[in-house]
Every structure is written in structure tokens, then in C-alpha cells.
Amino acid sequence: MCMKNLKQLCIVILLLGCLVCPANAKSVNKLSKECVNRSATIFVMDNSKTEEAIKETDNAIWLNPRNAEAYYLRSSLLYISDNSEKALEDADKAILLKPKRSEYYILRGDIKADLRDYDGAFLDYDYAIKLKPRNYEAYNARADLEQEIQYYKRAEFDYLKAIKLNKKYSYAYRGLGKIYNIKNDKKLAKKCFACAIAYDKEDTASMHDLANIFFEEHNYDAALFLCDEILNKDGHNARTLALRTLCNIQLKEYNDAITDMDNLLALHDSSVEEINQFIYFEKGYCEYKLKNYKEAIIDFGNAITINPKYQDAYYSRGLCKGALKDYKGALNDFNKAVQLGMHDDELYYNIGICRIGLKDYRNALANYNKAIKINPKNSSAYCNRGICKRHLKNYKGALADYNTSILLDSENAEAFYNRGVLKIMQNDKVSGKEDLVIAKTLALKTNNTKIYNETLNALAKLK
Secondary structure, eight states: OOHHHHHHHHHHHHHHHHHHSHHHHHHHHHHHHHHHHHHHHHHHHOTTOHHHHHHHHHHHHHHOTTOHHHHHHHHHHHHHTTOHHHHHHHHHHHHHHOTTOHHHHHHHHHHHHHTTOHHHHHHHHHHHHHHOTTOHHHHHHHHHHHHHTTOHHHHHHHHHHHHHHOTTOHHHHHHHHHHHHHTTOHHHHHHHHHHHHHHOTTOHHHHHHHHHHHHHTTOHHHHHHHHHHHHHHOTTOHHHHHHHHHHHHHTTOHHHHHHHHHHHHHHTOHHHHTTHHHHHHHHHHHHHHTTOHHHHHHHHHHHHHHOTTOHHHHHHHHHHHHHTTOHHHHHHHHHHHHHTTOOOHHHHHHHHHHHHHTTOHHHHHHHHHHHHHHOTTOHHHHHHHHHHHHHTTOHHHHHHHHHHHHHHOTTOHHHHHHHHHHHHHTTOHHHHHHHHHHHHHHHHHTTOHHHHHHHHHHHHHHO
């Protein structure tokens, strides 16, 4: 035998001796426990280092194949890493080595539930409770599964049992809150989520659920406050960024909403990528409300790129182009919305505005006819149809439309203005002036600067 091989053989013999010697066996067991502790510490300090933590449990098991805690910890780490099949193998080994540990059965129940073995999961949870009847975590785990498969009464009972055993157990309050929320008992749901947050200040999941309820109740300030609390703890929480965006839109804080949507899009989070088209659409809406029409056009265009059949995006982009007096571009978008099946009085009303902008009064009139047919109470459509009829010299028809417009909306400044102008054209200056004065008052009241200025000019000409 060569010297190199002899040396290797000696090392193997020495190692075997270490394993056989009872004193050395104790030290090996100690090393194994240290590996388990090191693994747990690595994960607690940085939960992104799951692989590193698993390697330490591998070392622990190699040193002591009968270390049940090592199998249990590795099983937990594999489970949270979405490797449930291997996690189940380790959980089985841990239970085989220590069959009286209640927490081992809870973990195995969780893994079986993830693998859709619900019967097996319930057996494990039941046995965990049998081993330790006051194990509130076992009741909570069983309740979570009951909630998942919609056994709500049983879930409610188990959550309440967990709370009875531990009145400060936030997870049970959160689960119970979800049950009441599903049952539409918002009052009890809010109370449960509030308790969950009170007992765990880091419980962002309960904060989000509570914020959602406030949003549904139109209590946007309360919802916004909770969203801020969550994002102070986790600035990359996509769901909460989306909810805060909606709160800001409702509160007309459009710039804040745009900032949140930009942050959402920058996350490239798989949970929100599928709704990117809607994020771009809402961002475009905010830009539109701020009269940033060019920016809005870009956002609506991005939404259309993602979904070329997005009717509302074409319509909204058309509105922006119309605001910029790009009437042909606006008509292209409106017509695309029509092709995609949009059939709405406001759509035809805005097509009419573009046609008026292009001085195509006959086609404008045809579109106002469509708008009125869909919605006979659209005051603005009657007013604009009256404008078309006036340009086409159908003064009697124009007057009838202005009258109908005012009858439907007695505060329509534009209708009073146009009726006044028409009456003055027909030498009814007294009645025309009365309409212009009313138009001026209403325009001031509704902050309609365009009609207000036009009314002032028309009145000045009468002097």
C-alpha cells in the first residue's frame, strides 16, 4: 500500500474511532446541535439566506443522523422554500425519532395541507392537540385549513379556542377577522384585525385587511393612514402601494397617486405585473385630471400596448387628444373604442365635439343623435346638437334643443349662453340678454372660465 493511501486509511480509522467512542459521540452531538442553532440564527437574522441555513442542517444531520431537531428545522426551511415533498420526508423522520412532539405534527399538517392532503393534515393537527390539548398554535393551524376549504363555522370555533388559550395570539385574531370579513360582518372583522395589530405591531397583513375594509366604507383617510404605516415598515409591499394609490385617487391627491404607481411599476413584482395595464390606465387618468395631457397620452398608450383591446384606454386617450385639439387623432381613438364594442352616450358626445372642432357639423349632429338615443337625459348632448343645428341654419330646431337642455339641467351655463346668442341673432335682444346674464352667473358658480369669458364678450357687444 502506498504511503498516501495508508495515511487516508489512518484518518478513516481515527474518524470511526471518534464516532464509536461514547465521549466523542457526545461532542459530535454537541456539534450537531450547534449546527442547528447556527442554522436557526442565520435564518432569523436574514430570511433570504434559506439555502445557507439548510446547509447547516445538512451538517447537523451528517454529524448526528438521529438529531430530530435538525430534521424538523430542515423540514421547516424546505417548506418555506416551496419544496414540500422533501419537507414531508424530513417531517416524517423527525416524528419517527420523537413521536411525542406536538409541534412536529403541526408542521407536517401544514406541509400536507400544501400538498392538498387535507385528510392527512387534519389527522396531524388532531394528534398535535391530543398530545398537547392547550396547544393554541395547533388549533390555529387547523382553523387556517378549515378556512381555506371554506369550513367557516369550524374555523371560527378553532380560532376562538386558540384565543381562549392565548388571549394575545395575533394570528388567531387575524384568521377570525378574515372569517367575519367573508361573512360581511365588517364590525367584528375590524375589531379582530385591530386586536391582531394591537398584539403584534408588525402584523402588516392585518393592517392591510383593515385598510381594505376602511376603503370599502369610503373612509379613505383611515385607509391611507394604515397604508402609510405598512409602507413605513415595508416600502416594497405591492398590494399596499396599489391600495394607497386608490385612496389617493379618491382623495384627489393625484400627484401622490402617480408617485405610488411609478413605484409599483418599478417593482416588477409578479403579483402586480398582470395588472400593469390598469396601473398605466389609472396613472393616465391622474395625469388627465391634472391636465397633463401629453403624459396621460403616453400612459394610456402603454396600457394599450399591453392590451390592444382596452376600450377605456382608447376612449381616455381620445379625450386627451381632444383636449389638445388633435381632433383627428382623437377620432381615431374614439372610433377604435366603437370598433371594440363601446356603446356609450359620452363616447358619441365626445365624437361630436371633435366633429364640431373640425367644423363637420352634419356628422357631429349624427353622433349627438346617437348619444341622445342612448341617454335621452343627456343635457350637454342636446346643447351641442343645438349648436350643430344653429350652424346648419336650423334655428327652430336649435332653440328646441337648448330649451330641452335647460329643462334637463337648469344650471347648464353653456345652454343658456347658446340660447341667448341664438335669440340675439333673431333680434330678441331682451330675452337673449336675460339668458346671457344667467349664463354668466352659472359659469361663475361652476368655475366655467370659457363660457364666463364668452358671455362677457357677448354682453359687451350689446352695449
